[in-house]
Amino acid sequence: MTQILLIEDSKKLGHDLGIVLEFLGEQPVHVQRAGWTQQVEQLQVRPEALKLVLVGHYKPTLMEVLLQELIDWHEGLPIVLLGDQTMPDLTESVSNRVVATIPMPLSYQPMLDALHKAQVYGDHYNRLREIGNVRDYNMFRSLVGSSPAVQRIRQIMSQVANTEVTVLITGESGTGKEVVARNLHANSRRSSKPFVPINCGAIPPDLLESELFGHEKGAFTGAISTRVGRFELAQGGTLFLDEIGDMPLPMQVKLLRVIQEQCFERVGGTKTMQTDVRILAATHRNLETMISEGTFRQDLFYRLNVFPIEMPSLRERSADIPYLLNELISRLENSKRGSVRFNSAAIKVLSSYAWPGNVRELANLVERMAILHPHGVVGVHDLPHQFRDSQLMDEVLAEEAALSDEHKISVAEAVSEEIAAIPSINGADTHLLPLNGMDLKEYLNNLERSLIEQALDDSGGVVARAADRLNIRRTTLVEKMRKYDLQR
Missing domain, CATH: 1.10.10.60 (Homeodomain-like)
Known part of the structure; x- marks a missing residue:
């Protein structure tokens, strides 16, 4: 049976927390900070048998030491902090283990949310350990959900993250393509180097070359100084070309040359500069259709599409909506932008919605409801008009009444x-x-x-x-x- 290790010096608070955890069906083990390793040895607690570690209030200096001790004890152990605390400056390896913070006074829903996040963390860590790659343990933090579609994406990412191949991420707008790109970079050998994104559709065609490759002073009207381009900024790291399908044909030719020869010149310059970047690209367009229409180069497509990742739409993984709601609400609360909850009827209605804007549309809905119903519970009648299918609402309300x-x-x-x-x-x-x-x-x-x-x-x-x-x-x-x- 899995256990929860509770590190808290207050016997009363430890006792109260133990009652709550037992009520939730968990098995708590309470120890004090001083000599906690000896205490867990005496209690014969193995780190592999723990679901998470719940850490109470401590001074920042003591907290920093304790968190590092926990990671040294077992690197795959998720950590949950109790209450709002003044935290020390933590390294990325330490902060990634802290999966949630439970506010005080203790309440039911935040505790359930923390248990869920810890479970997702542990499942993902164990899955990566089985395939021999635990470097990308923190991918779950952005890819929320347990549907087969999300599990497949996590599996694909774990295979390609720590390689040098070019990745093409496709999918509808709002499905989280940049999230995947950032996670791939964060779990690669280039993670200590820059991650530089550029939206190819948001920059005018006549300025895109300068944005990518930079320009020399006087190269064109308005070039009053030398400018470094995105390829130079990403040197040694990752360049993310978002909406690559919106790139003009003339720029596609120049990009293909850089990928093939790994060199370029600034606009108006003559010096050839070597580049060492990993290319990640994304688009919501069908590039193969664009090739047949003559608006996208086939040779560039094959260069970019070495390893494709297709993001599922939210309607294809509607079972993840409750988890996504928890994650989005937690982000609102952590950024002090309010809070809100959705009752079961509202969640059922949201799970049947088509979501043309995908996760981005869901995030907008959560923020809107947090403003309209601060710290309240949203029911089906509180949802905006486009979410309220009359027939489905009648069915949901009838089920609840029954x-x-x-x-x-x-x-x-x-x-x-x-x-x-x-x-x-x-x-x-x-x-x-x-x-x-x-x-x-x-x-x-x-x-x-x-x-x-x-x-x-x-x-x-x-x-x-x-x-x-x-x-x-x-x-x-x-x-x-x-x-x-x-x-x-």
């Missing part, structure tokens, strides 16, 4: 069942009160808050419905929501 209340186990009942399942000591009856006591007021407040949150979630954020479910007056619920800072 759910019997007896199948909706409350948090209080679930906690009681978990506690009842704990074996009694010396055959005595099991009691709710822990042996070392508890703060009854805090426990009841947390329980009340959890029940209110569940009622609001089940009611799509409608306060009147939630009050009916809790059998209290609407004004009473509003006061309690204000007390617990629950905004809807």
Whole structure:
């Protein structure tokens, strides 16, 4: 059985966290920071059996040492930090292991999100270890999801990342082609050198040559000084040619020469300059169709298409939408731009949408809902008009209405069942009160808050419905929501 290692000096906080983790079906092992390695040895805890390490609050200097010790202990172990902390300047190898931060006071959804991210991290690390390549352990951070399409992309990336071949990334707009390019660079031998992107469709044709190769002073009107081009800026690293299908034919000829001969001249210059860059290209266009139409060179296509990666559209991997929502919401929260949640009915409706804008459109929706419903729960009726298919909405709402209340186990009942399942000591009856006591007021407040949150979630954020479910007056619920800072 997998375990969670909890490093926290406060016995009370460690105990409370242990109860929460056990309620979620996890097996926590609590140790203190000083001498933690000896403690885990005595408890016979193996790093391979751990799902993650949950680290409490420590001073930045102590935190830096502790994180490095954990990585030295086992390099594939995901780390989750507890609460907002003042972090030291961490190296990339250390910061990549920190997969999530759980805010305090502890709540249900952030803990679930952190457990999911740790699981994705661990699964990806183990998969790469099996094929003998753990260099690209952090690819999962940008490629969120567990669908077969995403797993196939991760597998392909793990095979090509640490090579020198040219990669052509195709797919619809908004599917994350630049994300793949950046991950390929970050997990290659060139990762310490620059990653230089250029959008070939966003630069006027008469300026594109200067952007790529640079120019000498006086090469043309307005060239008042020498300028370094993108090939020089990317020397030793990776040049990402985004929207390569928008490149004019004359520039395609010059690009082909650079790829073949690995040299170029600045505009207006005579000195031949050697280049050492890896080319990654991307396009949403069908280059083979463009070749037949005479708008793209066939020889350049074969030079670029050494290793193709085709990105799936979001509608082809709609099962990943819940994971993507979690990731996008986490990014909003980490950047202090607000927060929002989607109830199950809304997620089901979103999963059936066609998503012409793919992940980019989903990200825009999350930001919009966070502004319209700050720290609230979005239901199907809160979604913008284009997402609301009337027939599907009727089906979803009918399904929810058909759910019997007896199948909706409350948090209080679930906690009681978990506690009842704990074996009694010396055959005595099991009691709710822990042996070392508890703060009854805090426990009841947390329980009340959890029940209110569940009622609001089940009611799509409608306060009147939630009050009916809790059998209290609407004004009473509003006061309690204000007390617990629950905004809807």
